[in-house]
Amino acid sequence: MNEMQVQMWDNPRFRNWVAVARACQLVQQALARELKPLDLKPPHLDIIVNLMRSEGISQQDLAHKLLVGRSNMTMLLPQMEERGLIERRPDQADRRVLRLHLTAQGKALAKRAIAIQSDLIDEVMSVSSPEHCEIIGDAMRRMTALMLERDKIGMATRTRKEQKA
Amino acid sequence: MNEMQVQMWDNPRFRNWVAVARACQLVQQALARELKPLDLKPPHLDIIVNLMRSEGISQQDLAHKLLVGRSNMTMLLPQMEERGLIERRPDQADRRVLRLHLTAQGKALAKRAIAIQSDLIDEVMSVSSPEHCEIIGDAMRRMTALMLERDKIGMATRTRKEQKA
DNA sequence: TGCATTTCGTTCATAGTTGTACAATTCTGT
DNA sequence: ACAGAATTGTACAACTATGAACGAAATGCA
Structure with a gap:
Protein backbone atom coordinates (compact mmCIF):
# COMPACT_ATOMS: atom_id res chain seq x y z
CA MET A 1 0.00 0.00 0.00
CA VAL A 127 9.41 33.17 -13.25
CA SER A 128 10.36 31.65 -16.60
CA SER A 129 12.66 32.79 -19.37
CA PRO A 130 10.99 33.59 -22.70
CA GLU A 131 12.33 30.33 -24.08
CA HIS A 132 10.89 28.25 -21.25
CA CYS A 133 7.70 30.24 -21.52
CA GLU A 134 7.34 29.03 -25.11
CA ILE A 135 8.19 25.48 -24.14
CA ILE A 136 5.41 25.57 -21.58
CA GLY A 137 2.89 27.08 -23.97
CA ASP A 138 3.74 24.62 -26.73
CA ALA A 139 3.38 21.68 -24.39
CA MET A 140 0.02 22.92 -23.16
CA ARG A 141 -1.27 23.47 -26.68
CA ARG A 142 -0.27 19.94 -27.65
CA MET A 143 -1.97 18.72 -24.51
CA THR A 144 -5.14 20.61 -25.35
CA ALA A 145 -5.15 19.18 -28.85
CA LEU A 146 -4.68 15.71 -27.42
CA MET A 147 -7.59 16.09 -25.02
CA LEU A 148 -9.93 17.48 -27.64
CA GLU A 149 -9.03 14.64 -29.97
CA ARG A 150 -9.65 12.15 -27.18
CA ASP A 151 -13.10 13.60 -26.56
CA LYS A 152 -13.92 13.48 -30.24
CA ILE A 153 -13.04 9.80 -30.41
CA GLY A 154 -15.01 9.11 -27.25
CA MET A 155 -18.03 10.81 -28.77
CA ALA A 156 -17.77 8.85 -31.99
CA THR A 157 -17.75 5.48 -30.28
CA ARG A 158 -20.60 6.38 -27.97
CA THR A 159 -23.09 8.00 -30.34
CA ARG A 160 -25.17 6.20 -32.87
CA LYS A 161 -24.79 8.71 -35.65
CA GLU A 162 -21.26 7.91 -36.77
CA GLN A 163 -21.92 4.18 -36.80
CA LYS A 164 -23.48 4.53 -40.23
CA ALA A 165 -20.05 4.97 -41.81
CA MET B 1 -9.55 49.60 -28.96
CA VAL B 127 3.36 15.33 -25.08
CA SER B 128 6.59 16.62 -23.51
CA SER B 129 10.04 15.17 -23.19
CA PRO B 130 11.22 14.40 -19.66
CA GLU B 131 13.45 17.47 -19.78
CA HIS B 132 10.62 19.76 -20.80
CA CYS B 133 8.41 18.10 -18.23
CA GLU B 134 10.86 19.17 -15.55
CA ILE B 135 11.08 22.67 -16.97
CA ILE B 136 7.32 22.94 -16.73
CA GLY B 137 7.16 21.57 -13.21
CA ASP B 138 9.96 23.83 -12.00
CA ALA B 139 8.30 26.89 -13.50
CA MET B 140 4.99 26.03 -11.89
CA ARG B 141 6.57 25.44 -8.50
CA ARG B 142 8.29 28.82 -8.68
CA MET B 143 4.98 30.32 -9.69
CA THR B 144 3.22 28.70 -6.75
CA ALA B 145 5.88 30.00 -4.37
CA LEU B 146 5.50 33.46 -5.85
CA MET B 147 1.73 33.47 -5.40
CA LEU B 148 1.88 32.19 -1.84
CA GLU B 149 4.47 34.82 -1.00
CA ARG B 150 2.27 37.48 -2.58
CA ASP B 151 -0.69 36.41 -0.48
CA LYS B 152 1.40 36.45 2.66
CA ILE B 153 2.50 40.03 2.01
CA GLY B 154 -1.06 41.02 1.24
CA MET B 155 -2.22 39.53 4.54
CA ALA B 156 0.52 41.25 6.53
CA THR B 157 -0.36 44.72 5.27
CA ARG B 158 -4.04 44.17 5.84
CA THR B 159 -4.11 42.61 9.31
CA ARG B 160 -3.31 44.39 12.51
CA LYS B 161 -1.34 41.59 14.11
CA GLU B 162 1.92 41.93 12.25
CA GLN B 163 2.03 45.70 12.72
CA LYS B 164 3.41 45.14 16.20
CA ALA B 165 6.78 44.16 14.83
C1' DT C 1 -6.78 33.24 37.93
C1' DG C 2 -9.36 36.16 34.62
C1' DC C 3 -10.24 38.24 30.24
C1' DA C 4 -9.24 39.25 25.48
C1' DT C 5 -7.68 37.04 21.37
C1' DT C 6 -7.00 33.29 18.33
C1' DT C 7 -7.95 28.87 16.34
C1' DC C 8 -10.86 24.86 14.89
C1' DG C 9 -14.75 23.10 13.04
C1' DT C 10 -19.72 23.93 11.92
C1' DT C 11 -23.82 26.28 10.14
C1' DC C 12 -26.20 28.75 6.96
C1' DA C 13 -27.35 31.86 3.30
C1' DT C 14 -25.78 32.97 -1.18
C1' DA C 15 -24.04 32.27 -5.61
C1' DG C 16 -22.11 29.44 -9.30
C1' DT C 17 -22.24 25.11 -12.28
C1' DT C 18 -24.16 21.21 -14.56
C1' DG C 19 -27.31 18.09 -16.89
C1' DT C 20 -31.84 17.27 -18.57
C1' DA C 21 -35.97 18.28 -20.59
C1' DC C 22 -38.23 21.61 -23.55
C1' DA C 23 -40.01 24.84 -27.51
C1' DA C 24 -38.73 26.98 -31.57
C1' DT C 25 -36.27 26.67 -35.70
C1' DT C 26 -33.58 24.62 -39.29
C1' DC C 27 -31.84 20.79 -41.90
C1' DT C 28 -32.18 16.17 -44.42
C1' DG C 29 -33.79 12.71 -47.27
C1' DT C 30 -37.30 11.15 -49.83
C1' DA D 1 -43.79 19.22 -49.58
C1' DC D 2 -43.20 16.76 -45.45
C1' DA D 3 -41.87 13.77 -41.52
C1' DG D 4 -37.98 12.90 -38.70
C1' DA D 5 -33.61 14.39 -36.88
C1' DA D 6 -30.55 17.91 -35.35
C1' DT D 7 -29.47 22.44 -33.42
C1' DT D 8 -30.17 26.79 -30.68
C1' DG D 9 -31.23 28.94 -26.61
C1' DT D 10 -34.03 28.53 -22.23
C1' DA D 11 -36.01 26.72 -17.70
C1' DC D 12 -35.36 24.29 -13.87
C1' DA D 13 -33.77 21.20 -10.36
C1' DA D 14 -29.81 19.27 -8.17
C1' DC D 15 -25.38 19.75 -6.76
C1' DT D 16 -21.05 22.37 -5.40
C1' DA D 17 -18.40 26.17 -3.58
C1' DT D 18 -17.69 30.23 -0.80
C1' DG D 19 -17.69 33.50 2.95
C1' DA D 20 -19.51 35.36 7.24
C1' DA D 21 -21.20 34.53 11.70
C1' DC D 22 -21.06 31.29 15.48
C1' DG D 23 -19.75 28.23 19.70
C1' DA D 24 -16.25 25.60 21.82
C1' DA D 25 -11.66 25.18 23.07
C1' DA D 26 -7.03 26.87 23.61
C1' DT D 27 -3.58 30.55 24.21
C1' DG D 28 -1.47 34.89 25.74
C1' DC D 29 -0.92 38.29 28.88
C1' DA D 30 -1.52 40.75 32.76
Whole structure:
Protein backbone atom coordinates (compact mmCIF):
# COMPACT_ATOMS: atom_id res chain seq x y z
CA MET A 1 0.00 0.00 0.00
CA ASN A 2 2.89 2.26 0.76
CA GLU A 3 4.53 1.58 -2.59
CA MET A 4 1.67 3.40 -4.25
CA GLN A 5 2.42 6.44 -2.19
CA VAL A 6 6.04 6.45 -3.21
CA GLN A 7 5.26 5.46 -6.77
CA MET A 8 3.02 8.46 -7.38
CA TRP A 9 5.35 11.16 -6.20
CA ASP A 10 8.43 9.62 -7.70
CA ASN A 11 6.77 9.76 -11.08
CA PRO A 12 8.06 12.99 -12.64
CA ARG A 13 4.96 13.37 -14.76
CA PHE A 14 2.65 13.10 -11.80
CA ARG A 15 4.70 15.42 -9.65
CA ASN A 16 5.03 18.02 -12.34
CA TRP A 17 1.41 17.92 -13.37
CA VAL A 18 0.32 18.47 -9.80
CA ALA A 19 2.51 21.55 -9.82
CA VAL A 20 0.70 22.79 -12.92
CA ALA A 21 -2.71 22.26 -11.35
CA ARG A 22 -1.76 24.00 -8.13
CA ALA A 23 -0.28 27.00 -9.89
CA CYS A 24 -3.37 27.28 -12.05
CA GLN A 25 -5.64 27.24 -9.04
CA LEU A 26 -3.64 29.92 -7.25
CA VAL A 27 -3.53 32.20 -10.27
CA GLN A 28 -7.25 31.79 -10.79
CA GLN A 29 -7.91 32.72 -7.19
CA ALA A 30 -5.63 35.74 -7.43
CA LEU A 31 -7.36 36.83 -10.61
CA ALA A 32 -10.75 36.56 -8.97
CA ARG A 33 -9.54 38.73 -6.10
CA GLU A 34 -8.06 41.42 -8.32
CA LEU A 35 -11.14 41.49 -10.53
CA LYS A 36 -13.43 42.09 -7.59
CA PRO A 37 -13.09 45.90 -7.68
CA LEU A 38 -14.50 45.81 -11.22
CA ASP A 39 -17.34 43.56 -10.04
CA LEU A 40 -16.27 40.96 -12.57
CA LYS A 41 -15.58 37.27 -12.07
CA PRO A 42 -13.24 35.15 -14.14
CA PRO A 43 -16.05 33.66 -16.22
CA HIS A 44 -17.22 37.15 -17.18
CA LEU A 45 -13.71 38.10 -18.19
CA ASP A 46 -13.35 34.95 -20.24
CA ILE A 47 -16.50 35.90 -22.07
CA ILE A 48 -15.30 39.44 -22.67
CA VAL A 49 -11.91 38.35 -23.92
CA ASN A 50 -13.41 35.88 -26.34
CA LEU A 51 -15.94 38.42 -27.49
CA MET A 52 -13.17 40.81 -28.46
CA ARG A 53 -11.68 38.15 -30.67
CA SER A 54 -14.94 36.95 -32.14
CA GLU A 55 -17.53 39.67 -32.51
CA GLY A 56 -20.88 38.22 -33.46
CA ILE A 57 -20.21 34.74 -32.15
CA SER A 58 -23.22 32.65 -31.09
CA GLN A 59 -23.85 31.58 -27.52
CA GLN A 60 -23.22 27.98 -28.42
CA ASP A 61 -19.87 28.64 -30.06
CA LEU A 62 -18.84 30.80 -27.16
CA ALA A 63 -19.71 28.05 -24.70
CA HIS A 64 -17.71 25.65 -26.81
CA LYS A 65 -14.66 27.91 -26.79
CA LEU A 66 -14.88 28.34 -23.04
CA LEU A 67 -15.28 24.60 -22.50
CA VAL A 68 -18.52 24.99 -20.57
CA GLY A 69 -22.13 23.98 -21.14
CA ARG A 70 -24.64 26.08 -23.08
CA SER A 71 -26.79 26.60 -20.03
CA ASN A 72 -23.87 28.36 -18.44
CA MET A 73 -24.08 31.04 -21.13
CA THR A 74 -27.80 31.39 -20.58
CA MET A 75 -27.08 32.16 -16.94
CA LEU A 76 -24.25 34.63 -17.47
CA LEU A 77 -25.05 36.50 -20.66
CA PRO A 78 -28.44 37.98 -19.75
CA GLN A 79 -27.01 39.48 -16.61
CA MET A 80 -24.13 40.96 -18.58
CA GLU A 81 -26.60 42.33 -21.09
CA GLU A 82 -28.65 43.98 -18.34
CA ARG A 83 -25.44 45.51 -17.10
CA GLY A 84 -24.91 47.01 -20.51
CA LEU A 85 -21.68 45.20 -21.23
CA ILE A 86 -22.89 43.16 -24.19
CA GLU A 87 -25.70 42.97 -26.71
CA ARG A 88 -27.46 39.87 -27.96
CA ARG A 89 -28.81 40.48 -31.45
CA PRO A 90 -31.01 37.90 -33.15
CA ASP A 91 -29.61 36.55 -36.38
CA GLN A 92 -32.16 37.02 -39.14
CA ALA A 93 -30.64 34.29 -41.25
CA ASP A 94 -31.11 31.72 -38.49
CA ARG A 95 -33.65 32.84 -35.97
CA ARG A 96 -32.49 30.35 -33.36
CA VAL A 97 -29.15 32.00 -32.74
CA LEU A 98 -28.29 35.14 -30.82
CA ARG A 99 -25.15 36.92 -31.94
CA LEU A 100 -23.06 38.51 -29.24
CA HIS A 101 -21.42 41.93 -29.32
CA LEU A 102 -19.54 44.04 -26.81
CA THR A 103 -21.03 47.47 -26.18
CA ALA A 104 -18.85 50.57 -25.87
CA GLN A 105 -19.24 50.27 -22.12
CA GLY A 106 -18.28 46.62 -22.31
CA LYS A 107 -15.17 47.47 -24.25
CA ALA A 108 -14.20 50.12 -21.74
CA LEU A 109 -14.53 47.65 -18.90
CA ALA A 110 -12.74 45.02 -20.94
CA LYS A 111 -9.77 47.30 -21.29
CA ARG A 112 -9.45 47.73 -17.54
CA ALA A 113 -10.05 44.07 -16.78
CA ILE A 114 -7.58 42.86 -19.37
CA ALA A 115 -4.98 45.24 -17.99
CA ILE A 116 -5.40 43.59 -14.59
CA GLN A 117 -5.24 40.12 -16.06
CA SER A 118 -2.23 40.91 -18.21
CA ASP A 119 -0.34 42.37 -15.29
CA LEU A 120 -1.02 39.29 -13.21
CA ILE A 121 0.02 36.95 -15.99
CA ASP A 122 3.16 38.96 -16.68
CA GLU A 123 4.05 38.65 -13.04
CA VAL A 124 3.53 34.92 -12.74
CA MET A 125 5.09 34.06 -16.08
CA SER A 126 8.12 36.14 -15.25
CA VAL A 127 9.41 33.17 -13.25
CA SER A 128 10.36 31.65 -16.60
CA SER A 129 12.66 32.79 -19.37
CA PRO A 130 10.99 33.59 -22.70
CA GLU A 131 12.33 30.33 -24.08
CA HIS A 132 10.89 28.25 -21.25
CA CYS A 133 7.70 30.24 -21.52
CA GLU A 134 7.34 29.03 -25.11
CA ILE A 135 8.19 25.48 -24.14
CA ILE A 136 5.41 25.57 -21.58
CA GLY A 137 2.89 27.08 -23.97
CA ASP A 138 3.74 24.62 -26.73
CA ALA A 139 3.38 21.68 -24.39
CA MET A 140 0.02 22.92 -23.16
CA ARG A 141 -1.27 23.47 -26.68
CA ARG A 142 -0.27 19.94 -27.65
CA MET A 143 -1.97 18.72 -24.51
CA THR A 144 -5.14 20.61 -25.35
CA ALA A 145 -5.15 19.18 -28.85
CA LEU A 146 -4.68 15.71 -27.42
CA MET A 147 -7.59 16.09 -25.02
CA LEU A 148 -9.93 17.48 -27.64
CA GLU A 149 -9.03 14.64 -29.97
CA ARG A 150 -9.65 12.15 -27.18
CA ASP A 151 -13.10 13.60 -26.56
CA LYS A 152 -13.92 13.48 -30.24
CA ILE A 153 -13.04 9.80 -30.41
CA GLY A 154 -15.01 9.11 -27.25
CA MET A 155 -18.03 10.81 -28.77
CA ALA A 156 -17.77 8.85 -31.99
CA THR A 157 -17.75 5.48 -30.28
CA ARG A 158 -20.60 6.38 -27.97
CA THR A 159 -23.09 8.00 -30.34
CA ARG A 160 -25.17 6.20 -32.87
CA LYS A 161 -24.79 8.71 -35.65
CA GLU A 162 -21.26 7.91 -36.77
CA GLN A 163 -21.92 4.18 -36.80
CA LYS A 164 -23.48 4.53 -40.23
CA ALA A 165 -20.05 4.97 -41.81
CA MET B 1 -9.55 49.60 -28.96
CA ASN B 2 -8.20 47.13 -31.44
CA GLU B 3 -4.64 47.63 -30.25
CA MET B 4 -5.58 46.03 -26.98
CA GLN B 5 -6.81 43.00 -28.83
CA VAL B 6 -3.55 42.62 -30.71
CA GLN B 7 -1.48 43.55 -27.71
CA MET B 8 -2.87 40.75 -25.58
CA TRP B 9 -2.39 37.91 -27.97
CA ASP B 10 0.98 39.09 -29.19
CA ASN B 11 2.24 38.97 -25.63
CA PRO B 12 3.92 35.55 -25.35
CA ARG B 13 3.28 35.37 -21.64
CA PHE B 14 -0.43 35.99 -22.06
CA ARG B 15 -0.79 33.58 -24.94
CA ASN B 16 1.13 30.83 -23.20
CA TRP B 17 -0.62 31.25 -19.89
CA VAL B 18 -3.98 30.95 -21.56
CA ALA B 19 -2.76 27.67 -23.00
CA VAL B 20 -1.90 26.48 -19.49
CA ALA B 21 -5.32 27.40 -18.15
CA ARG B 22 -7.14 25.70 -21.00
CA ALA B 23 -5.14 22.51 -20.72
CA CYS B 24 -5.76 22.45 -16.99
CA GLN B 25 -9.46 22.82 -17.45
CA LEU B 26 -9.63 20.03 -20.01
CA VAL B 27 -7.60 17.63 -17.93
CA GLN B 28 -9.76 18.38 -14.90
CA GLN B 29 -12.88 17.66 -16.89
CA ALA B 30 -11.43 14.43 -18.23
CA LEU B 31 -10.42 13.36 -14.73
CA ALA B 32 -13.92 14.03 -13.45
CA ARG B 33 -15.36 11.87 -16.23
CA GLU B 34 -12.99 8.97 -15.63
CA LEU B 35 -13.53 9.10 -11.89
CA LYS B 36 -17.29 8.85 -12.25
CA PRO B 37 -17.34 5.01 -12.28
CA LEU B 38 -15.77 5.09 -8.81
CA ASP B 39 -18.35 7.64 -7.69
CA LEU B 40 -15.55 10.03 -6.82
CA LYS B 41 -15.08 13.65 -7.80
CA PRO B 42 -11.78 15.46 -8.15
CA PRO B 43 -12.09 17.14 -4.74
CA HIS B 44 -12.55 13.76 -3.10
CA LEU B 45 -9.50 12.42 -4.86
CA ASP B 46 -7.47 15.45 -3.81
CA ILE B 47 -8.43 14.73 -0.23
CA ILE B 48 -7.53 11.08 -0.53
CA VAL B 49 -4.18 11.78 -2.13
CA ASN B 50 -3.24 14.29 0.53
CA LEU B 51 -4.40 11.95 3.26
CA MET B 52 -2.03 9.27 2.04
CA ARG B 53 0.82 11.71 2.40
CA SER B 54 -0.26 13.16 5.71
CA GLU B 55 -2.04 10.68 7.93
CA GLY B 56 -3.54 12.41 10.94
CA ILE B 57 -3.68 15.86 9.40
CA SER B 58 -6.30 18.28 10.71
CA GLN B 59 -9.19 19.54 8.61
CA GLN B 60 -7.75 23.01 8.65
CA ASP B 61 -4.33 21.98 7.43
CA LEU B 62 -5.90 19.83 4.76
CA ALA B 63 -8.00 22.74 3.54
CA HIS B 64 -4.87 24.87 3.48
CA LYS B 65 -2.99 22.32 1.39
CA LEU B 66 -5.87 22.04 -1.04
CA LEU B 67 -6.17 25.83 -1.32
CA VAL B 68 -9.84 25.84 -0.32
CA GLY B 69 -11.81 27.17 2.63
CA ARG B 70 -12.40 25.26 5.85
CA SER B 71 -16.11 25.05 5.25
CA ASN B 72 -15.37 23.08 2.13
CA MET B 73 -13.86 20.33 4.27
CA THR B 74 -16.86 20.39 6.57
CA MET B 75 -19.04 19.71 3.55
CA LEU B 76 -16.95 16.93 2.02
CA LEU B 77 -15.41 15.04 4.91
CA PRO B 78 -18.53 13.92 6.79
CA GLN B 79 -19.96 12.41 3.63
CA MET B 80 -16.69 10.58 3.01
CA GLU B 81 -16.73 9.37 6.58
CA GLU B 82 -20.28 8.02 6.22
CA ARG B 83 -19.10 6.24 3.12
CA GLY B 84 -16.44 4.57 5.19
CA LEU B 85 -13.51 6.02 3.30
CA ILE B 86 -12.03 8.06 6.12
CA GLU B 87 -12.17 8.43 9.87
CA ARG B 88 -12.19 11.65 11.87
CA ARG B 89 -10.69 11.05 15.29
CA PRO B 90 -10.78 13.75 17.94
CA ASP B 91 -7.37 14.83 19.16
CA GLN B 92 -7.26 14.49 22.93
CA ALA B 93 -4.41 16.95 23.23
CA ASP B 94 -6.45 19.68 21.51
CA ARG B 95 -10.12 18.92 21.59
CA ARG B 96 -10.94 21.39 18.84
CA VAL B 97 -9.21 19.45 16.10
CA LEU B 98 -10.26 16.33 14.25
CA ARG B 99 -7.45 14.22 12.87
CA LEU B 100 -8.08 12.51 9.56
CA HIS B 101 -7.22 8.96 8.58
CA LEU B 102 -7.91 6.76 5.60
CA THR B 103 -9.71 3.51 6.37
CA ALA B 104 -8.73 0.25 4.71
CA GLN B 105 -11.65 0.72 2.37
CA GLY B 106 -10.50 4.25 1.66
CA LYS B 107 -7.03 3.03 0.82
CA ALA B 108 -8.41 0.40 -1.51
CA LEU B 109 -10.46 2.98 -3.36
CA ALA B 110 -7.50 5.35 -3.33
CA LYS B 111 -5.42 2.76 -5.14
CA ARG B 112 -7.93 2.46 -7.95
CA ALA B 113 -8.53 6.19 -8.20
CA ILE B 114 -4.86 7.05 -8.23
CA ALA B 115 -4.29 4.49 -10.95
CA ILE B 116 -6.85 6.30 -13.08
CA GLN B 117 -5.38 9.69 -12.34
CA SER B 118 -1.82 8.53 -12.97
CA ASP B 119 -2.76 7.02 -16.29
CA LEU B 120 -4.42 10.23 -17.38
CA ILE B 121 -1.48 12.34 -16.29
CA ASP B 122 0.97 10.01 -17.98
CA GLU B 123 -1.00 10.38 -21.15
CA VAL B 124 -1.22 14.16 -21.16
CA MET B 125 2.34 14.74 -19.99
CA SER B 126 3.63 12.41 -22.66
CA VAL B 127 3.36 15.33 -25.08
CA SER B 128 6.59 16.62 -23.51
CA SER B 129 10.04 15.17 -23.19
CA PRO B 130 11.22 14.40 -19.66
CA GLU B 131 13.45 17.47 -19.78
CA HIS B 132 10.62 19.76 -20.80
CA CYS B 133 8.41 18.10 -18.23
CA GLU B 134 10.86 19.17 -15.55
CA ILE B 135 11.08 22.67 -16.97
CA ILE B 136 7.32 22.94 -16.73
CA GLY B 137 7.16 21.57 -13.21
CA ASP B 138 9.96 23.83 -12.00
CA ALA B 139 8.30 26.89 -13.50
CA MET B 140 4.99 26.03 -11.89
CA ARG B 141 6.57 25.44 -8.50
CA ARG B 142 8.29 28.82 -8.68
CA MET B 143 4.98 30.32 -9.69
CA THR B 144 3.22 28.70 -6.75
CA ALA B 145 5.88 30.00 -4.37
CA LEU B 146 5.50 33.46 -5.85
CA MET B 147 1.73 33.47 -5.40
CA LEU B 148 1.88 32.19 -1.84
CA GLU B 149 4.47 34.82 -1.00
CA ARG B 150 2.27 37.48 -2.58
CA ASP B 151 -0.69 36.41 -0.48
CA LYS B 152 1.40 36.45 2.66
CA ILE B 153 2.50 40.03 2.01
CA GLY B 154 -1.06 41.02 1.24
CA MET B 155 -2.22 39.53 4.54
CA ALA B 156 0.52 41.25 6.53
CA THR B 157 -0.36 44.72 5.27
CA ARG B 158 -4.04 44.17 5.84
CA THR B 159 -4.11 42.61 9.31
CA ARG B 160 -3.31 44.39 12.51
CA LYS B 161 -1.34 41.59 14.11
CA GLU B 162 1.92 41.93 12.25
CA GLN B 163 2.03 45.70 12.72
CA LYS B 164 3.41 45.14 16.20
CA ALA B 165 6.78 44.16 14.83
C1' DT C 1 -6.78 33.24 37.93
C1' DG C 2 -9.36 36.16 34.62
C1' DC C 3 -10.24 38.24 30.24
C1' DA C 4 -9.24 39.25 25.48
C1' DT C 5 -7.68 37.04 21.37
C1' DT C 6 -7.00 33.29 18.33
C1' DT C 7 -7.95 28.87 16.34
C1' DC C 8 -10.86 24.86 14.89
C1' DG C 9 -14.75 23.10 13.04
C1' DT C 10 -19.72 23.93 11.92
C1' DT C 11 -23.82 26.28 10.14
C1' DC C 12 -26.20 28.75 6.96
C1' DA C 13 -27.35 31.86 3.30
C1' DT C 14 -25.78 32.97 -1.18
C1' DA C 15 -24.04 32.27 -5.61
C1' DG C 16 -22.11 29.44 -9.30
C1' DT C 17 -22.24 25.11 -12.28
C1' DT C 18 -24.16 21.21 -14.56
C1' DG C 19 -27.31 18.09 -16.89
C1' DT C 20 -31.84 17.27 -18.57
C1' DA C 21 -35.97 18.28 -20.59
C1' DC C 22 -38.23 21.61 -23.55
C1' DA C 23 -40.01 24.84 -27.51
C1' DA C 24 -38.73 26.98 -31.57
C1' DT C 25 -36.27 26.67 -35.70
C1' DT C 26 -33.58 24.62 -39.29
C1' DC C 27 -31.84 20.79 -41.90
C1' DT C 28 -32.18 16.17 -44.42
C1' DG C 29 -33.79 12.71 -47.27
C1' DT C 30 -37.30 11.15 -49.83
C1' DA D 1 -43.79 19.22 -49.58
C1' DC D 2 -43.20 16.76 -45.45
C1' DA D 3 -41.87 13.77 -41.52
C1' DG D 4 -37.98 12.90 -38.70
C1' DA D 5 -33.61 14.39 -36.88
C1' DA D 6 -30.55 17.91 -35.35
C1' DT D 7 -29.47 22.44 -33.42
C1' DT D 8 -30.17 26.79 -30.68
C1' DG D 9 -31.23 28.94 -26.61
C1' DT D 10 -34.03 28.53 -22.23
C1' DA D 11 -36.01 26.72 -17.70
C1' DC D 12 -35.36 24.29 -13.87
C1' DA D 13 -33.77 21.20 -10.36
C1' DA D 14 -29.81 19.27 -8.17
C1' DC D 15 -25.38 19.75 -6.76
C1' DT D 16 -21.05 22.37 -5.40
C1' DA D 17 -18.40 26.17 -3.58
C1' DT D 18 -17.69 30.23 -0.80
C1' DG D 19 -17.69 33.50 2.95
C1' DA D 20 -19.51 35.36 7.24
C1' DA D 21 -21.20 34.53 11.70
C1' DC D 22 -21.06 31.29 15.48
C1' DG D 23 -19.75 28.23 19.70
C1' DA D 24 -16.25 25.60 21.82
C1' DA D 25 -11.66 25.18 23.07
C1' DA D 26 -7.03 26.87 23.61
C1' DT D 27 -3.58 30.55 24.21
C1' DG D 28 -1.47 34.89 25.74
C1' DC D 29 -0.92 38.29 28.88
C1' DA D 30 -1.52 40.75 32.76
